[in-house]
Amino acid sequence: MLEYIMRRVLLLIPVLFGVSIVIFLSIRMVPGDPAEALAGEFAEQEYVEEIRRIYGLDQPLHTQYVMYMRRALQGDLGKSILSDLPVLDEVLTRFTNTLVLAFWASLLATILGLVAGVFSATNPYSKFDYASMTGALLGISMPSFWLGLLLMAFFSVYLGWLPAGGKGTAAHLIMPVLTLGLTGAGIIARMTRNTLLEIINSDYVTTARSKGLENWKVNYVHALKNAVLPVITVVGLQSGYLLGGSVITESVFAWPGLGRYIVDAIKLRDYAAVQGSLLFFALTFAFVNVVVDLLYAVFNPRVRYGGGN
Amino acid sequence: MSPAMEAAASLPQDEIEPIHSPWTDMWARLRKHRVALAGLFFIAFFALTAVSAPYIAPYSPVETDFNKTLKPPSLAHPFGTDNFGRDVFSRVLYGARTSLLIGVFSVLIGAAGGIFLGLVGGYFGGNLDNLIMRVVDIMLTFPRILLAILLIAIIGAGMTNIMLAVGIFSIPTFARLVRSSVLVLKETEFVEAAQAVGNRSGRILYRHILPGTIGPIVVQATFLIATSIRVASGLSFLGIGVPPPTPEWGAMLADARSYIGLAPHLIMIPGFTLMVVVLAFNLLGDGLRDALDPKQRK
Numbered sequence: 001m002l003e004y005i006m007r008r009v010l011l012l013i014p015v016l017f018g019v020s021i022v023i024f025l026s027i028r029m030v031p032g033d034p035a036e037a038l039a040g041e042f043a044e045q046e047y048v049e050e051i052r053r054i055y056g057l058d059q060p061l062h063t064q065y066v067m068y069m070r071r072a073l074q075g076d077l078g079k080s081i082l083s084d085l086p087v088l089d090e091v092l093t094r095f096t097n098t099l100v101l102a103f104w105a106s107l108l109a110t111i112l113g114l115v116a117g118v119f120s121a122t123n124p125y126s127k128f129d130y131a132s133m134t135g136a137l138l139g140i141s142m143p144s145f146w147l148g149l150l151l152m153a154f155f156s157v158y159l160g161w162l163p164a165g166g167k168g169t170a171a172h173l174i175m176p177v178l179t180l181g182l183t184g185a186g187i188i189a190r191m192t193r194n195t196l197l198e199i200i201n202s203d204y205v206t207t208a209r210s211k212g213l214e215n216w217k218v219n220y221v222h223a224l225k226n227a228v229l230p231v232i233t234v235v236g237l238q239s240g241y242l243l244g245g246s247v248i249t250e251s252v253f254a255w256p257g258l259g260r261y262i263v264d265a266i267k268l269r270d271y272a273a274v275q276g277s278l279l280f281f282a283l284t285f286a287f288v289n290v291v292v293d294l295l296y297a298v299f300n301p302r303v304r305y306g307g308g309n
Numbered sequence: 310m311s312p313a314m315e316a317a318a319s320l321p322q323d324e325i326e327p328i329h330s331p332w333t334d335m336w337a338r339l340r341k342h343r344v345a346l347a348g349l350f351f352i353a354f355f356a357l358t359a360v361s362a363p364y365i366a367p368y369s370p371v372e373t374d375f376n377k378t379l380k381p382p383s384l385a386h387p388f389g390t391d392n393f394g395r396d397v398f399s400r401v402l403y404g405a406r407t408s409l410l411i412g413v414f415s416v417l418i419g420a421a422g423g424i425f426l427g428l429v430g431g432y433f434g435g436n437l438d439n440l441i442m443r444v445v446d447i448m449l450t451f452p453r454i455l456l457a458i459l460l461i462a463i464i465g466a467g468m469t470n471i472m473l474a475v476g477i478f479s480i481p482t483f484a485r486l487v488r489s490s491v492l493v494l495k496e497t498e499f500v501e502a503a504q505a506v507g508n509r510s511g512r513i514l515y516r517h518i519l520p521g522t523i524g525p526i527v528v529q530a531t532f533l534i535a536t537s538i539r540v541a542s543g544l545s546f547l548g549i550g551v552p553p554p555t556p557e558w559g560a561m562l563a564d565a566r567s568y569i570g571l572a573p574h575l576i577m578i579p580g581f582t583l584m585v586v587v588l589a590f591n592l593l594g595d596g597l598r599d600a601l602d603p604k605q606r607k
Binding site for chain 2: 023030146150248274
């Protein structure tokens with residue numbers, strides 16, 4: 001097991017290395033000269049040159065990359081052009097906000113999705129099954145910004161119960177969490193139902209049933225145990241996607257999270273901020289993937305003992 | 310008459326299928342899938358709308374009229390007017406054009422790239438395969454919308470660029486899907502036979518392996534069109550998608566947000582049509598998946 005964890009974590013290094021190169025090169029490919037942007041619109045040519053020297057922008061690309069990574073590994077992601085504050089500080093604050101949102105949304109998505117999926121699978125083609133699967137389909141088809149606007153129109157404008165945007169009280173969390181969580185719940189519910197139903201219809205479950213085991217024991221002990229694996233994968237990936245998918249929800253509800261920060265930074269061409277937050281996002285996302293893989297190994301002895309790949 | 314022939318003769322006529330290709334099989338099963346047919350119907354409806362928008366739209370989708378801003382639905386303007394006095398009905402019609410074009414073309418871009426990488430990587434294996442799969446891993450390290458945003462920052466907004474930005478991130482999905490089918494197919498006897506008689510790799514891939522991967526590709530492509538339409542309109546909603554005044558449902562919703570209390574109809578209609586289109590592709594995808602699933606064959 002320990003060896004498996006080690007291998008999985010070591011595999012992360014080349015991927016993250018690649019990711020950092022991709023981000024670095026992408027940012028360099030964005031049109032416009034960062035030195036001129038830093039110096040301001042009416043700066044003298046000498047001043048621009050000086051900035052270019054200070055920030056190492058006159059060096060060849062690979063040198064710039066090494067310089068950037070050396071600083072990044074020491075926790076220095078550069079300064080935001082706009083706020084003149086260290087990018088890392090801002091990213092951390094924003095990320096905490098996104099994490100709060102993603103946590104509650106994941107919780108909602110997981111509980112709702114699992115309950116709906118398991119009940120649908122154990123009572124297939126029942127009224128509940130049709131209702132919950134229709135709901136799940138709507139959940140995955142409804143654009144999150146539309147759902148957000150509808151909630152806002154109803155709860156903030158019409159009823160006046162909830163604040164339309166911003167951050168502060170628990171009431172501010174309700175609509176963003178619903179918006180983000182319901183989509184995830186739809187995906188998890190569909191996946192859980194399909195997986196579990198397939199298992200319930202398999203031979204060994206029929207065997208368990210025909211040797212006289214009680215129905216609930218067959219469904220919840222024998223079948224559910226084997227549905228855990230694919231479901232964990234989906235739940236884990238969903239939680240990861242919620243971190244990034246929050247971009248739109250954060251914009252709808254003016255939630256000061258990392259997703260919205262990146263969009264603003266791209267619009268304002270704040271390269272240090274874009275680069276830093278993307279790197280941070282990639283790191284978290286890769287980390288979530290590893291956790292999912294490890295959970296997978298915990299529940300699947302074939303992977304754990306190296307039989308699988 | 311032998312017993313077998315008697316049995317065949319007693320079968321109802323419509324159960325005897327003379328032509329038996331995977332496609333006719335699939336269509337036969339899809340035809341029984343009522344929900345998938347509903348999806349197909351809505352897709353056809355919106356495609357027709359998109360094509361005939363210039364003929365059925367009562368007004369120009371971009372013409373402004375500041376004497377008639379934020380009007381509720383009426384006979385003259387069935388869906389009302391927006392904050393520039395533009396006819397919402399006409400804009401919704403033209404919006405179908407924008408969304409369907411982006412959805413279909415971005416997935417074609419992704420499929421072309423992904424199928425190629427998956428075929429080559431899966432068939433030749435080795436270092437090339439390793440390299441391709443690592444690149445795919447890196448692409449999957451980001452949520453799709455974030456990289457689309459980054460890509461747009463580099464190449465700029467606009468229709469074609471949105472198709473590219475959204476489409477490129479279907480590549481990993483297709484590449485993985487195709488690769489896993491290729492790994493199975495290349496061990497089969499008919500591929501070995503094709504190799505043994507001295508076919509070139511390109512011909513084997515194109516004639517013998519690619520057809521076997523088509524089923525899952527079609528299913529995935531249908532779902533991805535739904536996702537791509539949603540992501541693309543999300544980008545427009547964020548103000549970095551299709552530039553104004555092009556009619557686009559996501560952009561219309563972004564404009565409507567400021568008038569949420571004054572003119573709620575501006576939020577209802579574009580969002581609803583967007584949802585129906587995405588839903589239609591998801592329904593069709595479900596149906597195709599069931600129709601192609603060998604386990605459901607009776």
